[in-house]
Amino acid sequence: MSVFVNKETKVLVQGITGTQASFHVKRSLDYGTNVVAGVTPGKGGTEHLGIPVFDTIKEAIKETGANASVMFVPAKQVVVAVKEGVEAGLDLMVCIADNVPVKDMLEVKAILKQSKTRLIGPNTPGIITPGEARLGIFPENIHTVGRIGIVSRSSTLTYEAVLETKRANAGQSTVIGLGDDMIIGMDFVDAIAAFHEDDQTDAIVMVGQMGGLFEEEGAAYYRHLKHKKPIIGIVAGNTMLDDHKMGYVGDLMTYGDITVQDKVNTMKDAGIIVVDNINDIHKELLKIIA
Amino acid sequence: MNIHEYQAKAIISQYGIKIPKGKIAYTPLEAKRAASEVSSRGPWVLKAQIQSGARPKGYFLEKNAGRGSGIRYMTSRRAIMKGAEEMLGATLVTPQTSSKGRVVTRVYVEAFHKIKKIFYTGLAIDRLEAEITLLLANLGNKSITEIAAEEPEKILRLKLDLHKGISPKQVKEAATFLELKDRYRSRLKKYVQGLFQAFKDTDALMLEVNPAGIDRYGEIVALDSKLTIDDKALFRQPQMKPLFDAYEIEERELRASKNGFQYCSFDGSIGCIVNGDGIALAAMDLIRARGEDTACFLNVKGGVDRDKIAAGIKLIMTNPRVEGILINVLGGFLRCNLVADGIVAAASEVGLNVPLVVRFEGTNKDEAKRILQNSHLPVIIAEDMQDSVDKLLQAMEESD
Known part of the structure; x- marks a missing residue:
């Protein structure tokens, strides 16, 4: 089954003709992704x-039945691009x-709240x-098919978590990068x-980060949850100094003082297995799989 | 990006917020003249301009800067001139700066404004709900950060409508919470809406009036103000560009940011090059777990320009604190081979005198390893993050 996307997902690419988009879309195609359409205003009728x-x-959508999109659009155009996808009725946008x-993301979230579209x-x-x-x-070369779901707020640590599943001789059902911006679409x-x-998912790896709630x-x-699947969690940033600028003061003002240790405690309290070192994830996975 | 108090006040005053009359000064003489301009008679308030809060609780590192804090009440023009002379060029340390403090390059001279009551006003982003939140609190002896950490229930938090701002019902709630009489309601509404509009128009992440006061005319006055602008929106805030104060930022950080990278410095001896916040944090956690500390890290994010990457790596290689370099790159958008090219280019220009451990994973990692091997640089290649930290510490020990 997997979550949100599989080989049936019909993918369209917004901004397909750009350099970075071309590089990555080609790789997605080689990987077997069902890319059915590209969207670039003014280039309709061509092929790329x-x-x-x-x-x-x-x-x-009308011509190909696309239901998900990957957005390779510049930051400035994100509000317009999301709005178009939501109005056209896409299920998922990445x-x-x-x-x-940030202000644009406030707009985006307001648009999403009234729709069925999910944004990653x-x-x-x-x-x-x-x-x-x-x-x-x-x-994609680091991924293998398997039964561990991964969800992460940090892009780079997502890859790190994938490698950890490999070290535990396991693969991934689906891997979701939530993004590490101040405001994100889909959440944990x-x-x-x-x-x-x-x-298809037996256990979950959850990679968190300092800041936010x-x-x-x-x-x-x-x-x-009544029937819990095991979650192995980690929160990066435990050694960050308090006065460091990677934190957002607004967090403190809106929710009171929250440290990485508080986060870890809250997660443990909920039944999540939390490790201190990202390279310890595979050890916990091995225990679960055995 | 942060801006100075006097700049933030100038901005909110354009939105109908009342501010005390004030003038900026770069020299003691200017400060004295400023005093005459803002008020024919004292008292005045002399305020050191650094982009950090808690200035009344601050102190100066230099002895000749006097024992006063960064905010001083003055009754004569001569005292203002002397105070400005003490503050200008001196280093102010507050509970919100690092122990190194910040150098005062300008002072703000304000007419003293008599007030009856003070309260905190803040506008911030609620990240979880993706909304703009209004924060209000009556101020007593505690600072607002102390209240937030110790008695968060004493702060009223109201989610504002992204397009309309504060609702009539919320105005009532806010006035009651602040124990303001009914006749202040319309003024409170106008005040909040002014701040809300300024917040949105400037792409702010945080706008604080701390404190706001109610003066003898019953009007709300912003006695201090702080504004943080979203760096990601600076492209559409051209009027903010001239307000950028390079004095407030470390030179290496500045040079890194010109290439779209993030540079942060700490007190340790290891220079880290990474391509994401998460991996930076994880690397620092691992280094700390081994009893060592980070000197600085450079986050090249999804950089795709090899010259810029080389320039960034040079910043690390030339930092005198750095006794070992740790490169952890997990290529996705970023291609590992570009980082390898950057290492080779930077090393050929400034030399590589300290151990360097590289760990590549993901997009084009084999090509990246090949580039480094062919370069004949004494680079150590590691397999995973823990391994990279272990190998670096071992190499640093051996090179001692």
């Missing part, structure tokens, strides 16, 4: 990488762009179901819920 290009998402202004990102490596579909920029709750519904929210949801 053997894929038909349309002017609008609506046309692309936003790769870095540097999306921005500033994410995307989502990959090994052997089936790669929506984003994952280094959505991912944990989906992995629990998926009969996303881990706490995920832990609170997990705590109340």
Whole structure:
């Protein structure tokens, strides 16, 4: 089954003709991803990488039945691009762009709240179901098919977690990069819920990061699940100094003082196995698998 | 990006927020003249301009800067001139700066404003709910950060409508919470809406008026203000560019940011090059677990320009604190071979005098390893993150 994407997912690529998009779309195609359409305004009717290009998402859906998109659009165009996808009725959108202004993300979230569309990102490596579909920029050569679900707020640590499953002789059902921006689309709750519904996922690796309350929210949801799948968690940033600028003062003002240790405690309290060192994840996985 | 108090006040005053009359000064003489301009008679408030809070609780590192804090009440023009002379060029340390403090390059001279009551006002982003939150609190002896950490229930948090701002119901709630009489309601509403509009128009991440006061005319006055602008939105905030104060930022950080990278410095001896926040944090956690500390890290993010990457790596290689370099790159968008090219280019220019351990994974990693092997640089290649830290510490020990 896997979650959110599989080989049936019909993928369209927004901004398909760009250099970075071309590099990664070609790799996704080679990986076997069912890319059915590209969308670049003004280039409708042409072909790129053997894929038909349309002017609008609506046309692309009408002609190809696409239901998910990978957005290779510049940060400045993200609000417009999400709005178009939501109005056209896409199920899933993956936003790769870095540097999306926070105010634009407030708009994006307001648009998403009134829709069925799920957004992954921005500033994410995307989502990959090994052997089936790669929506984003994952280094696909490190992935193997398996039964561990991975969800991570940090792009680079996502890859680290993938390598850990490999060291435990396991593979991944689906890997989701939530993105590490101030405001993100899909969160831990959505991912944990989906992995629990998926009969191909036996256990979950959850990679958190300092700042925000996303881990706490995920832990609170997990705590109340009746039939829990094991979650192995880690929160990066334990040794960061308090006065460091990677934190956002607004967090303190909105929710009070929250340290990485608080996050870890909340997660442990909810029944999550939390490790200190990212390279210890495979040890915990081995215990679960055995 | 942060801006100075006087700049933040100038911005919010354009949105109808009342501020005390004030003027900026770069020299003691200018400060004295400023005092005459803002008020014919004292008292005045002399305020050191650094981009950090808690200035009244701060102290100066230099003895000749006097024993006063970064905010001083003055009753004569001569005292202002003397105070400005003490502050300018001196280093102010506050509970919100590092122990190194910040150099004061300018002072703000304000007419003293008599007030009856003070309260905190803040606008911040609620990341979880993706909304703009209004924060209000009556201020007593505690600072707002102390209240937030110790008595968070004493802060009222109201989620504002992204397009409309504060609702009539919320105005009522806010006034009641602040124990303001009914007649202040419309003023409170106008005040909050002004701040809300300024927050949105400037792409702010945080706007604080700390404190706001109610003066003898019953008007709300912003006595201090702090504004943080979203760096990701600076492209559409051209008026903010001139407000950027390079004095507030370390030179290496500045040079890294010109190439779109992030550079941070600490007190340790290991220079880290990474391509993401998470991996930076994880690497630092591992180094700390082994009893060592990071000197600095450079996050090249998803950089795709090899010259820029080389320039960034040079920043690390030329940092005198650095006794060993740890490179952890997990290529996705970023291709490992570009980082390898950057290492070779930087090393050929500035030389490689300290142990360097590289760990590549992901996009084009084999090509990257080949580039380094062919370069004949004394680079150590590691297999995973723990391995990279172990190998570096071992190499540093051997080179001692």
